[in-house]
Amino acid sequence: MTTIQKKSVLGQDNPIAHLTEADIEQIGIELDAIRQDVLDSRGAADAAYIRRVIDTQRKIELGSRAVLLFSAFPPAWVLGTLGLSVSKILDNMEIGHNILHGQWDWMRDPKIHSSTWEWDMASPAEQWKHSHNELHHTYTNVIGKDNDLGYGIMRVDEDQPWTPASLAQPVFCFINAVFFEYGIAAYDLELGSVIAKKQTKDPDFRRRAKQVLGKIRKQATKDYVVHPAMSIPTGSFLPTLAANFTANIVRNLWSNSVILCGHFPEGVETFEKRSIDGETKGEWYVRQMLGSANISGSKALHIMTGNLSHQIEHHLFPDLPSNRYAEIAPKVKALFDKYDLTYCARPMPQQVYSAWHKVVRLSLPNGWLKTTNAKNAPQQLGILYKMATGDRRTRRLLGRKLESEARAAA
Amino acid sequence: MSTTLEPPVRGRRLTKTVGDRLVRVAEAATTPYLPADFMDLFAPLRPGADLRGRIESVEPETADAATIVIRPGADWAGHVPGQYLRIGIDIDGVRQWRAYSLTHGPRRDGRISITVKAVPDGLVSNHLVHQARPGTLVHLERAAGEFVLPPEGGKFLMVTAGSGITPVIGMLRNLFPSTDEGVLRPARSAEHDIVVVHVAPSHPHSIFIRDLEALDAAGAIRLVARYDDEHGVLDVADLATLVPDLAERTTLACGPAGLLDALGAHHEAAGLTLTTEQFRTARVEPGDGGTVTFASGTTLALDGATPILDAAEEAGMLMPSGCRMGICMGCVIPLREGSVRDLRNGAITTAVPGETGDIKVQTCINAAAGPCHIDH
Numbered sequence: 129m130t131t132i133q134k135k136s137v138l139g140q141d142n143p144i145a146h147l148t149e150a151d152i153e154q155i156g157i158e159l160d161a162i163r164q165d166v167l168d169s170r171g172a173a174d175a176a177y178i179r180r181v182i183d184t185q186r187k188i189e190l191g192s193r194a195v196l197l198f199s200a201f202p203p204a205w206v207l208g209t210l211g212l213s214v215s216k217i218l219d220n221m222e223i224g225h226n227i228l229h230g231q232w233d234w235m236r237d238p239k240i241h242s243s244t245w246e247w248d249m250a251s252p253a254e255q256w257k258h259s260h261n262e263l264h265h266t267y268t269n270v271i272g273k274d275n276d277l278g279y280g281i282m283r284v285d286e287d288q289p290w291t292p293a294s295l296a297q298p299v300f301c302f303i304n305a306v307f308f309e310y311g312i313a314a315y316d317l318e319l320g321s322v323i324a325k326k327q328t329k330d331p332d333f334r335r336r337a338k339q340v341l342g343k344i345r346k347q348a349t350k351d352y353v354v355h356p357a358m359s360i361p362t363g364s365f366l367p368t369l370a371a372n373f374t375a376n377i378v379r380n381l382w383s384n385s386v387i388l389c390g391h392f393p394e395g396v397e398t399f400e401k402r403s404i405d406g407e408t409k410g411e412w413y414v415r416q417m418l419g420s421a422n423i424s425g426s427k428a429l430h431i432m433t434g435n436l437s438h439q440i441e442h443h444l445f446p447d448l449p450s451n452r453y454a455e456i457a458p459k460v461k462a463l464f465d466k467y468d469l470t471y472c473a474r475p476m477p478q479q480v481y482s483a484w485h486k487v488v489r490l491s492l493p494n495g496w497l498k499t500t501n502a503k504n505a506p507q508q509l510g511i512l513y514k515m516a517t518g519d520r521r522t523r524r525l526l527g528r529k530l531e532s533e534a535r536a537a538a
Numbered sequence: 539m540s541t542t543l544e545p546p547v548r549g550r551r552l553t554k555t556v557g558d559r560l561v562r563v564a565e566a567a568t569t570p571y572l573p574a575d576f577m578d579l580f581a582p583l584r585p586g587a588d589l590r591g592r593i594e595s596v597e598p599e600t601a602d603a604a605t606i607v608i609r610p611g612a613d614w615a616g617h618v619p620g621q622y623l624r625i626g627i628d629i630d631g632v633r634q635w636r637a638y639s640l641t642h643g644p645r646r647d648g649r650i651s652i653t654v655k656a657v658p659d660g661l662v663s664n665h666l667v668h669q670a671r672p673g674t675l676v677h678l679e680r681a682a683g684e685f686v687l688p689p690e691g692g693k694f695l696m697v698t699a700g701s702g703i704t705p706v707i708g709m710l711r712n713l714f715p716s717t718d719e720g721v722l723r724p725a726r727s728a729e730h731d732i733v734v735v736h737v738a739p740s741h742p743h744s745i746f747i748r749d750l751e752a753l754d755a756a757g758a759i760r761l762v763a764r765y766d767d768e769h770g771v772l773d774v775a776d777l778a779t780l781v782p783d784l785a786e787r788t789t790l791a792c793g794p795a796g797l798l799d800a801l802g803a804h805h806e807a808a809g810l811t812l813t814t815e816q817f818r819t820a821r822v823e824p825g826d827g828g829t830v831t832f833a834s835g836t837t838l839a840l841d842g843a844t845p846i847l848d849a850a851e852e853a854g855m856l857m858p859s860g861c862r863m864g865i866c867m868g869c870v871i872p873l874r875e876g877s878v879r880d881l882r883n884g885a886i887t888t889a890v891p892g893e894t895g896d897i898k899v900q901t902c903i904n905a906a907a908g909p910c911h912i913d914h
Contacts, residue, residue: 170631234854239575358567
């Protein structure tokens with residue numbers, strides 16, 4: 129992947145080169161109209177929808193936790209774990225993520241409001257809202273500004289230099305997926321950069337760190353102490369603990385996959401920092417259109433992804449109620465077609481594969497994967513070994529050679 | 539409200555600690571939610587829940603007025619006739635709060651009622667009168683208001699206009715319950731001598747007119763009904779003729795601002811006591827408006843006619859609110875900097891940092907008058 133701005137310089141296809149300033153402004157006007165339609169028709173049916181989802185999630189959670197009181201009995205364990213996983217996913221995705229976006233603030237219900245909501249995951253709502261709503265949604269896919277791209281720990285673009293440490297990134301990426309809620313908490317805390325800048329004594333950081341630790345302690349007490357303890361009478365302490373742990377991991381893997389699908393699959397564009405100076409509303413819209421990818425699938429899939437399967441629509445209109453994304457998707461897609469832009473939508477397995485393929489590809493030097501086949505694998509591995517162990521000069525020389533071979537092959 | 543002193547119970551401290559512990563365990567089991575969030579799914583009217591109620595029936599009074607009978611939650615603390623109730627109801631998915639007088643005295647079946655007249659462009663009143671359905675869950679606050687009769691009795695004149703009858707009918711129904719055997723006159727009403735001057739556009743448009751006429755026929759009250767179409771608009775100067783012993787009476791009045799203002803001037807000149815209850819306030823010409831910045835980061839560009847409260851709610855903010863007409867102070871928020879304009883009289887309030895400090899302003903009747911910063 130190369131930022132959209134470099135593509136023109138390198139003679140690659142720039143997907144927005146054909147758009148005039150007037151086109152971009154018109155796209156903005158048409159998207160504003162789609163948004164206004166939803167605002168005008170927002171009402172009782174939408175309010176009933178979110179209340180129904182919350183009601184369902186809470187009943188599933190109550191039911192699953194009740195079943196898990198008997199989790200020493202294997203079928204109860206399986207059923208309870210499944211239910212709790214579903215409940216946690218609904219809580220985080222369709223309910224928490226979307227309420228914290230302010231999608232339901234218009235209802236003026238103090239119990240369903242972005243300023244009062246808290247969710248079943250390690251990161252406190254307040255901190256997540258800052259890193260997600262303010263940073264990620266504003267600077268979507270701008271390299272160096274949007275840390276959601278690789279969470280600041282991964283190589284997410286060919287233009288970033290390859291180092292031997294990049295080789296470990298599929299492993300890091302997988303560990304991050306398994307413990308995603310803690311990864312998010314650390315990320316919202318900006319733990320990495322705070323440690324790097326030696327700002328751990330900063331009082332504001334201390335306050336936020338205390339908040340995160342408090343939240344994690346409460347979450348862990350619930351899942352790993354209180355509910356297992358309530359299961360002691362049936363001899364189900366450990367099975368319940370294991371069930372809660374499993375449900376948290378399932379939720380982590382699922383939400384990580386959904387989020388990877390949103391901005392990481394092939395075909396999603398990235399942007400240069402400079403390109404957003406003085407960006408107009410129309411240009412912002414176009415960046416959101418090309419910087420996001422959808423997952424196609426059933427209604428159930430849309431709900432379980434918190435409608436982030438409509439990531440494009442969500443990024444265009446982060447504060448519209450999530451239940452409306454499906455309805456406006458055809459209009460948004462028609463706009464893409466009208467202006468000859470690529471609406472990136474594929475089924476989930478393909479998007480997940482595409483995202484992981486990219487993680488692996490970028491963990492290797494540019495061009496390595498492309499120039500490697502079954503026949504030359506031993507030599508290629510030799511080159512990789514030399515690049516990983518050699519000095520910077522070796523890396524640069526071998527890297528250039530790989531890139532030119534890859535270009536020639538293309 | 540009465541208070542009952544309970545004798546100290548031994549062992550109560552112990553149960554309290556055990557109870558507290560159980561609550562803490564329950565909270566630890568449901569975090570980040572509260573046990574109440576789960577109980578609300580099944581029993582929204584239980585003791586300990588946020589105060590709510592369920593609409594039991596909607597009974598038409600006139601073509602554009604209806605009485606809404608509500609079963610309040612277990613923690614409803616009762617009311618004194620004449621008091622009002624703040625009710626929150628979801629209309630088109632949006633929570634709307636309004637205040638209405640309670641129109642039944644405390645009832646034996648524990649139900650409460652409000653009587654609502656649908657006013658033109660009145661979102662909530664039209665919804666309650668024409669669309670509200672039995673079974674709907676509504677949000678309530680405790681009864682409030684000082685517009686009540688002293689229990690020891692006395693001689694009173696009630697001046698009511700239109701739906702201004704609602705707090706008064708609550709008082710009268712409590713004093714003189716109407717039964718199949720006719721109007722009762724229990725001991726509590728013995729010391730009350732009441733004249734009601736009721737003003738309405740016409741007889742058919744007069745809410746509770748049959749109740750008033752029945753009370754008059756039974757000799758419980760003296761009713762002086764004045765219909766605009768029949769008698770012309772009431773001139774407060776005529777009160778002395780309509781009620782010859784006016785000077786001996788304490789006046790309680792409820793109706794539109796124009797009537798109350800005229801009555802206020804009349805009574806002040808005559809040196810008479812007047813207690814009023816107002817439903818809607820008169821508004822002056824709008825000013826220029828301005829940009830309002832909230833501490834939460836929201837910035838709104840407002841015109842000079844829209845109350846800050848309405849605009850902020852429209853933008854999805856959660857705002858404290860109360861009577862929505864500038865009386866109860868339930869909506870006050872500190873104005874850090876800038877000017878606001880009182881929509882009732884045009885008065886400007888200006889906060890200057892370092893000079894005035896924060897000034898608490900009523901958001902329900904103030905509009906922006908230039909750029910302002912509000913601490914909310």
